Amino acid sequence: MGFRNIFIAKQIQLVAKNEQLAIGDYTIALEDINSIIIENPMVTLSAYLIDKIAEYGIACYICDKKHNPSSVVLPLVRHSRHFLMLDAQIKISKVLKKRLWKKLVIQKIRNQSLCLKELGKEGYEEISMMSSGVLSGDKGNVEAKAAAIYFRFLFGNHFVRREESIINAALNYCYSIIRGQIARTVVCHGLEPSLGLNHKNQLNSFNLVDDFIEPYRPVADYYVSNCLEGFDNNDTVLTSEHKHKLVNINLQDVFINGGQYTISKSIDLMVGSYVSILNGQRDDLLLPKLINFQVHRYE
Numbered sequence: 001m002g003f004r005n006i007f008i009a010k011q012i013q014l015v016a017k018n019e020q021l022a023i024g025d026y027t028i029a030l031e032d033i034n035s036i037i038i039e040n041p042m043v044t045l046s047a048y049l050i051d052k053i054a055e056y057g058i059a060c061y062i063c064d065k066k067h068n069p070s071s072v073v074l075p076l077v078r079h080s081r082h083f084l085m086l087d088a089q090i091k092i093s094k095v096l097k098k099r100l101w102k103k104l105v106i107q108k109i110r111n112q113s114l115c116l117k118e119l120g121k122e123g124y125e126e127i128s129m130m131s132s133g134v135l136s137g138d139k140g141n142v143e144a145k146a147a148a149i150y151f152r153f154l155f156g157n158h159f160v161r162r163e164e165s166i167i168n169a170a171l172n173y174c175y176s177i178i179r180g181q182i183a184r185t186v187v188c189h190g191l192e193p194s195l196g197l198n199h200k201n202q203l204n205s206f207n208l209v210d211d212f213i214e215p216y217r218p219v220a221d222y223y224v225s226n227c228l229e230g231f232d233n234n235d236t237v238l239t240s241e242h243k244h245k246l247v248n249i250n251l252q253d254v255f256i257n258g259g260q261y262t263i264s265k266s267i268d269l270m271v272g273s274y275v276s277i278l279n280g281q282r283d284d285l286l287l288p289k290l291i292n293f294q295v296h297r298y299e
Contacts, residue, residue: 002034002058003262007247009240011042016049034250034264035059035181039067039243059184061177067238068169069176074187085190088278098137100277100285101198104214105143106131107287111218112150114290119225123153137198143214154221164236170227173238174220174249175213181250181264182209182216185271212270216263219290223252226293254288263288 008014012024014036020027021036030052038045038061053060053073064070109131116124130146151159155167162168183206186193196207204210227245238246249263256266266288273286 002030002032002056003251003264004028004032005034005247005250006036007244008036008038008043009040009243011040013044013046014038014049015046016052019052021049030056030058033058035061035177037061037063037069037177037243037247039063039240041065057184057188059180061180067243068173069180072180072183074183082190082192085275085278086192086195089192089195092278095136096277097197100274101211102134102136102138103285103287104197104211105138106134107215107289108143108218109134109146111215111288111290112146112221115218115222115225116150116153118222118290118292119154121153123149127153150218154225166231166235166238166242167224167228169236169238170224170231170242170246171220173243173246174224175217177247177249178216178220178263178267179206179209179213182212182267182271185267186212189271189275191271191275212267212274215287216267219252219254219263219288220249222290222293223249252293253291255291256288257286260291 006021006023006028008023015022016030017027019030021030021033033056036053036058050060050073060073061069062071062073109127113124113128113131116122116127127146127150130142130149133140134142147161151161159165159167183193186208191208193206193208194204196204197211199207199210201207224246227242231242251262251264253260254263254266255261257269261269266286269286270288273282273284276282277285
């Protein structure tokens with residue numbers, strides 16, 4: 001799996017040559033690339049490069065007019081046993097779906113508590129206690145109740161999640177990057193991303209992705225909170241400088257499966273564990289645990 005996140009802000013042509021991404025006179029091995037974020041609408045890509053992006057499983061994000069990731073290039077049925085995985089997803093029982101969703105919600109709330117604790121904020125004990133009240137399928141909607149309290153502790157009573165602000169812009173930017181990584185990984189494992197555990201929107205092609213992102217949201221919140229220094233709270237749009245700080249979110253470390261891994265690697269472990277559940281090889285999901293702020297360093 002690649003480890004470089006490439007941010008393209010200037011008008012330029014991107015091509016693939018000799019298993020390398022060519023950016024003008026500069027080249028990077030495709031196997032080293034984790035993601036490419038294209039912000040400038042005048043950037044051009046060759047069809048051959050798009051094919052190589054799919055071959056190497058690189059998450060390639062295209063930004064909208066507000067410069068936020070709005071779409072991601074994904075390989076089409078890259079897995080050789082896609083039909084078998086699709087059949088397994090269709091046959092998964094409602095009881096198992098509810099149990100797995102409960103686990104996702106519990107880990108999300110626990111990570112919210114850890115986020116507050118690591119940042120020295122109040123409320124982490126209250127949030128942590130709420131995780132014990134999650135029922136199968138989160139029948140009591142504890143997830144939403146915890147989120148309402150959590151964001152007030154995290155950013156203050158004045159904070160409103162859906163209003164335009166520099167904080168929300170940064171959160172949405174990081175959520176979009178992680179969501180794209182999960183979508184890429186889900187497809188590469190042969191799963192159908194529209195078949196979710198809890199999310200069931202018929203107009204959403206990424207219901208499963210939106211299930212799996214939940215325990216990662218507090219990790220993104222924590223990452224953003226550590227990057228806010230120098231951000232002007234009066235701004236509502238991220239600058240290139242802001243994005244350069246945020247773009248390496250996938251290199252933030254989390255704890256999963258007994259070890260410390262990047263978000264990108266942990267997503268692969270989590271999705272792989274779901275595949276094993278569908279195949280009857282394990283009983284539960286591997287889920288990420290938030291740890292103190294540190295970006296993974298490669299030797």
